[in-house]
Amino acid sequence: MSSLSLIAYKALARSTTIPQTDPYPERPDGPLIWGVVHDEHSARALIHLVERLHHLRGPCSLLMTYADKAPRVPDRKGQFCFQLPVDTGETAQRFLEHWKPSICLWFGGDLRPALIAETNVAKVHMMLLSAEEHLLDQSVWRWLPSLARETLRSFASLAARDQAAQKSLRKMNGTQRDIEIHGTLQIAVVPPAANESVFTEVSNDLNGRPVWLASNIQEDELKDVLKAHREVVKINHRLALVLVAASFPVSVEARRILKSQGWRVCHWEDGDPIEENTQIILVEEPEDMGLWYRIAPLSFLGSSLRPHFNGCDPYVPASLGSAVIYGPNVRHHTSSYSRLAAVGAARIVKDAEGLTMAVETLLASDQSALMAHAAWVAISEGAEATDAVIESIQAQLDTLETP
Template sequence: MPLSLGLAMYRALSWRTAQPVQDPPPPRPRGPLIWMHATSPERHLALRDLGARLRAQRPEVNLLITVNASVPVAAPWRDPVPVPVMSDHPLAVRAFLDHWKPDLCLWTGGDLMPNLISLAADRGTVMVLADLEARDLPRRRAGWLTDLTRPCLERFGAILTASDAAATQLRRLGVSGARIEAHSRLLMGVSPPPCPDTALTAAAQALSGRPLWLAAYLQPEEFAPVLAAHRDALRFQHRLLLVAVPAEPGETGALTEAAGAAGLRFADWHGGDPIGEEVQLLICDDSSDLGLWYRMAPITFMAGSLAGGATGHAPFAAAALGSAVLYGPNIADHAEAYARLAQARAARAVQDAETLAQAVVQLSAPDHAAAMALAGWDTITESAAVTDHLIELIQDLLDRKEARDARA
């Protein structure tokens, strides 16, 4: 495809930029390779889920997930390990494509890299753009930026927008409507943590119908404010039970000390302590039990979000299992997920012990928590159709490419 004026100027200018030094890439596996690019932490999680489902249906496919600077790569990710792509320098782009030789690219969101996208398409990579929002696009058609954006968009054979507004904006930019499909946001699918029915039955019997709320992934810095919030809530709900799950099992001792200092009577779930009416705090030192507690608790405070320097934990599992979600102000790693739930009124932000206690008391009314739980379920399931459609689309495009390659 001939280069537009804007793209030609961009490419010429990009030769003048410094080429960053990057670590050597891992070896390319044999067989077809799908390259997925994430432009945000939540899109990265969504692509990991989509890729796992795709490989379950098409085991011969290899996955490459690349990320931009907004996605942390230091986490101990399992295969596939995300590969940072920070440079659109022509030499870096050529080296990337020469090494990986992707059969299909699934790009999510904006932050388009013109050299990388145009050269990949020119080399025969099947190009799909998904989860494109209106904010990812320029608002006006004229000018340098739009002249650069439209040629990038035209390299994609299919564009799935996250809203009708984004689809309308694409058409205003002159993108062919035949390639545009309006959908909802692409979100991480949820495979809720398992819980045997026998465990649910045993917990229900042990708790004897006590009202409860859950604090999941508690950090040591959060012990004092969360326990203080529970003490305040007990003034209004004297039978209320807090189930506390620390982020690390080794922190259980510090949690029991904090509970003693707060004057709370506690029991050890795995220690087999009896849970009488006098028990106010139940400590569970195994996060693998969260599948049980998400199902049992109508309210979940997603900890790792209250103390300074925290970055939050993914909230979708709790929401998918019917728990209203509370969270603190420090959720940088999962900001999009919380914003999505908050917009649907399935999650609520708290700032400190006082606002946490107020939220717990208010949501102890069953109708309030149930309304939030229903909104959370709707939010989780609305993107399932997008994921299913993308998997079918990718399968179809790969089949067509294999047929073309066989005829060549």
């Protein structure tokens, strides 16, 4: 039976929300993990969890839901992304009847009492993960404090990101229930593969030469990258640049510019050899990025010096041991760059001069290696907590599969 607080909340929700159409596709067969996320970091942590489960148990689908703004995440087969339904009992029931989730992983906070209550009634196992203090501070708890306790009781487990969130949960819960601190969960990516024999061959051809990589470069960034390379080559004559354009038209333009400026170029897709006097390796196939991120200890990630392109994912090069340089226009991946920059794994530059200085400084010392190590630590953070969550999910899914 619903408490008076929940009844009052549902009545208010019905009177203040707009009816919502359910635009859902057909539910896929098999286990379906439902996750509630609040930003790019939690979305990527959720995707990593499901990827791990897929490798451990076989195919499973992911339903990702969010409150206000859809996270920017790669499209994947068996992955659905929708805004949370309005928080009324009727809408929640329709949502649950359609999707029939196997388990619910609720990240951060911003709790929806009606939806959570109906999920509990449907006997869906729920876990609150990486709770954050500011996301738990909801006005509804001030006038219905008992509703907070009832909402939290619907979760099988509660985990806080830090001590402040743990304190908030204890205050809301009103009991001595165990609330662990597990920090953030791991957001590791599956890096692109590299052919080991090709990697060995390229490494031998470069013969210990210093290398930096400029990837996803737009046409109006070409001159900045080439200017930086020309300046650093004056100091380090053996330096090689791996240049990867953002698109085929940019690659065509790059060929023209490189020829007009007299660079000694290896056109990788043409089968050119990498020789001792090669200054630039022009790569036109993004399928080879797993190779070049491993070859280069330092990567400038383009589509970031000028507006309108909004950057590219920094976790891929970071996961392959490459330190990251980037421009100021990375709106689509701000939280990822900020996280890497905060631990010293990435450095921002504003123009060609800044790029020149960064490449020169980082390649002339052990700084790029230190940055790459910091990136690995950041990406590995939360691995132990993620393992524990996966173990708990596995146990719950096993109970669902037991006749």
